[in-house]
Amino acid sequence: MKADPIGVATGNHFIDGDHACGEGAIAAGCRFLAGYPITPSTEVAERIAERFPKVGGMFIQMEDEIASMAAIIGAAWGGPKVMTVTSGPGFSLMMENIGLAVMLETPCVVVNVQRGGPSTGLPPLTAQADMMQARWGSHGDYEIIALCPNSPQECFDLTITAFNLAETWRVPVMFMMDECVGHMTEKVVIPEADQIEIVPRNFYKGKKEDYRPFNFSGSGEIAPMIKAGEGYNIHITGLTHDERGYPALDAEAQDKNVRHLVDKILKNEEKIRLLEEDQIDDAEVIVISYGITSRVSQKAVQDARAAGIKVGTIRLIVVWPFPEKLIRKLASKVKAFIVPEINLGQISLEVERYAAGKAITIHVPHAGGWVHDPNDILKAIKKGVK
Amino acid sequence: MDIRFSGFGGQGIIKSGMLIGKAASLFDNKFATLTQSFGPEARGGACSAQVVIDENAVLYPYIIAPEILVSMSQEAYEKFIGDPVKGSIVLTDTDLVKPKKIRKDIKMYSIPATRIAEEMGNRIFANVVMVGFFTAITNVVSLEAMKKALPGSVPERFLATNIEALEKGYEYGKNLTKK
Numbered sequence: 001m002k003a004d005p006i007g008v009a010t011g012n013h014f015i016d017g018d019h020a021c022g023e024g025a026i027a028a029g030c031r032f033l034a035g036y037p038i039t040p041s042t043e044v045a046e047r048i049a050e051r052f053p054k055v056g057g058m059f060i061q062m063e064d065e066i067a068s069m070a071a072i073i074g075a076a077w078g079g080p081k082v083m084t085v086t087s088g089p090g091f092s093l094m095m096e097n098i099g100l101a102v103m104l105e106t107p108c109v110v111v112n113v114q115r116g117g118p119s120t121g122l123p124p125l126t127a128q129a130d131m132m133q134a135r136w137g138s139h140g141d142y143e144i145i146a147l148c149p150n151s152p153q154e155c156f157d158l159t160i161t162a163f164n165l166a167e168t169w170r171v172p173v174m175f176m177m178d179e180c181v182g183h184m185t186e187k188v189v190i191p192e193a194d195q196i197e198i199v200p201r202n203f204y205k206g207k208k209e210d211y212r213p214f215n216f217s218g219s220g221e222i223a224p225m226i227k228a229g230e231g232y233n234i235h236i237t238g239l240t241h242d243e244r245g246y247p248a249l250d251a252e253a254q255d256k257n258v259r260h261l262v263d264k265i266l267k268n269e270e271k272i273r274l275l276e277e278d279q280i281d282d283a284e285v286i287v288i289s290y291g292i293t294s295r296v297s298q299k300a301v302q303d304a305r306a307a308g309i310k311v312g313t314i315r316l317i318v319v320w321p322f323p324e325k326l327i328r329k330l331a332s333k334v335k336a337f338i339v340p341e342i343n344l345g346q347i348s349l350e351v352e353r354y355a356a357g358k359a360i361t362i363h364v365p366h367a368g369g370w371v372h373d374p375n376d377i378l379k380a381i382k383k384g385v386k
Numbered sequence: 387m388d389i390r391f392s393g394f395g396g397q398g399i400i401k402s403g404m405l406i407g408k409a410a411s412l413f414d415n416k417f418a419t420l421t422q423s424f425g426p427e428a429r430g431g432a433c434s435a436q437v438v439i440d441e442n443a444v445l446y447p448y449i450i451a452p453e454i455l456v457s458m459s460q461e462a463y464e465k466f467i468g469d470p471v472k473g474s475i476v477l478t479d480t481d482l483v484k485p486k487k488i489r490k491d492i493k494m495y496s497i498p499a500t501r502i503a504e505e506m507g508n509r510i511f512a513n514v515v516m517v518g519f520f521t522a523i524t525n526v527v528s529l530e531a532m533k534k535a536l537p538g539s540v541p542e543r544f545l546a547t548n549i550e551a552l553e554k555g556y557e558y559g560k561n562l563t564k565k
Contacts, residue, residue, distance in 0.1 A: 014408035014418075014535075184447050185404065185420035187411040292447070299445045374446065 003027050003160075003196035007055045010192050017155040017182040021085075021111060021175070022047030023190060024159025029198055030109070031057040031080040034071035036064050036090060039123040040179040041113035044085040065090035069097035069110070076106045077236070079227040081163055081201070085111040087179075088130055089120055091137070098172055099138030100238045102261060105214065105223075107166040107201070109159070111175040113182040116368035126179035127368030128291055129343035134174040135320050141258050143265035145272060146174040146320035148291040152186045158317065164199040165272065169264055170222050176319065178342065180292040180371060201225060208232055212243045216256040222264065265321050273326075274317040279305075283312030285384035286330060287338045288351055290316040292371055297340050300377035311381055319347065327354035336384030340364035340377045360384070387526050388449045392434040392466050393458030398513030402456070403435025405517055405535045406527055410439045413531035419444040432462040439526055454524055457483050458499070458516060475524055479516065495523050497558050503551060511551035514540075518555025523563065529556055 007026040015023075022044045025033070033052070035045045049059040058075075062068040065086050072082040086094065091112045101108055114130050116122025130137075134146045145165050149158045155177060162173040204211050204224040213234050215223040223243075226232045239247040240254045248257075265272070280286055289297045294315040304311045312334075316323070327337075327350075336359055339348035348363035355361050362380045366372050389406065393399040400422050407418035419438045436449040455470045456477045457463035463483045470476060472491040480498040488494075497519045503512040514536075521532050532552055540548045 012412050014404065014412055014420075016420075180421075180447060183421065185407060186418065186444075295445045295447070371446070371448065 003193040005193035008193040013188045016185040017152040018043035019047045020152040020155035020188045024156040028160040028163035029081045032075040032082040033059045034068040035085045038087045041087045065093035069094040077228045083109040088117045095137040101172040102142045105170040109162045114178045125369040131346045167199040213245045214243045216260045269321040276315040278313045280312035284310045285336045286312045288314045296371045297377045299374040304381045331355040331358035336360045338380045342366045387439045388452045389437045389454040390452040391456045392462035395433045400435045402513045403437045407437045409527045409531035409535035413534045432465045514551040515555035518552040519559040522556045522559025
């Protein structure tokens, strides 16, 4: 399905990543946003709050991030595409209800413009240190999808992808920007609406009495949704439940329910996978990065190639689910993986886990507040080929 | 080309960087990345906007040592004058910056941008006068592109005055370099 032209601000813009994310959400068909202002994410909500009245959307500034997350879950079950926007401290508050969204298989997008942490940390400065929290910050076993844009253009394009993935897999999608990308202003090209592919909500069309809000059959099918208030007598709960949505509190039901939540993502990793590979065929070392760090490391890669080093790159666009099979395969071909990221060791540990000792993993950490010095990444590349 | 626009909060410093980046990327077909300082220093104290303009995609978004520095306040000048690389161009507002420290390895140009804006009726246009001056001296962006960047970025009712401010700064710069 093509985007509704009413929400598409076609043209060339010079805007920052936050504004571009807001435009992406509106173009994707988002019509409900609940949020609470927090640096460096506020501009996303500002953009949407200004634009929503013209497209028939609703923005509510909630009392906090707990309520914001709860509001978008409720709204999603009323029919519209929904989003919330925050940064680290707010993301922490959202965790309990993110678990609820996972359990209720509620399509929604959660934008986190990452800043330095823990706690209130570095409000106006960048980090990529919420990557593990995005995956498993709520309790229990589950899987989500997370994307990392590296430019304002991608903040637009990938916000649309995030909504499409949320609808396809009925899962909260974490849109993991960082302050640098959010506050960086560049050219953003917004295409015509008929050039934008949108995944609409899959609404149930059968007999009311036959409706099941969940499908745990193991067939890989995702159950369609309904709109609350249209006469369906259904029940949804955070408790472990059966396909009708009613509590089923035993080990057998738990196995069906939780395996479904995990399998629908992990078994479809290759379908969900989104990454860029460059010159990996004859590479001796591969730099794996995401978000703003993928741009900074490209500078180091250019210098390394100029020095005759065979270095390939993988830029993770979808970080969760992690491309486990790809890393396992490449580990037997290369000497080393170089993983720069603006945290002290998160995705690098995943790479190391799947490299499983076949290739070494060299982490290039940065505690946040700034991006890497490309020379630090270059040094790691040189160490990797030795 | 790495450019830093600096001054105090409220002078339209960020807007100046935005106009230059917009002109270069939307109308001169180059790549431009704008970053800005956030936080307490952006309120009244020295504030700055950084623009990287390139023929190729910009990879590293920040500026360590600019090749062009624009300073519209004494405080910003003192804070940033040490950074530009040798051979850089430094532009200042004649009345607001009295250089104590003179670097001989850079080219200095100044314009009474704020005075020119006041003569036009409001000092609020001083940043656009400076952007015009910048356009004339540095040749990083074209005058045509700068003019195209103004609509949508300044209030509609002040568009004509902003174009006039841009042209005044540009003419001042062209006259200065003719001599």
